[in-house]
Amino acid sequence: MFGDMMGMMNKIKETQQKVEETKKRLDTVTLEEASSDGLLKVTITANREIKNISVADELLEDKEQLEDYLVLTLNKAITKATNVNEAELGAVAKEGMPDIPGLTDMQ
Incomplete structure (x- = not known):
């Protein structure tokens, strides 16, 4: 029983390390x-860290239009980044989950 517990603890530590490595890679x-x-x-x-924003000169002439474009485009970019982030981290976490009886039935 204790061997199983130690094995699960080691697997959890390995998963935590893989999650941290994945965060760095992301x-x-x-x-x-x-x-x-x-x-x-x-x-x-x-x-979800903004690295660059490129604005066409014609948008600089209309403040309200630029603001609208920024909100819409930034929200789309954040959603896209969140989807990639959650998929990658979710896959690593799921891969590293120990087999605990009854836990898999809860999903």
């Missing part, structure tokens, strides 16, 4: 999102 995964007309482009990491 800092290097960049995603691009653009407005429908391409006038605004956002580059974001899978950890």
Whole structure:
């Protein structure tokens, strides 16, 4: 029984380490999102850190339009990054879960 418990604890520690490694790797995964007309482009990491925003000159002439574009495009970029982040971290966590009787039935 204690051997099983130690094995589970080791597996949990390994999973925690893999999650941390995955988080670091996700800092290097960049995603691009653009407005429908391409006038605004956002580059974001899978950890949801904005790396770059590119604005076409014509958007600089209309403050309200630029603000609308920023909100819409940033929200799309954040959603895309969140989906990648959750999928990657979820896969690592699920892979490392120990087999605990009754736990898999709860999902």
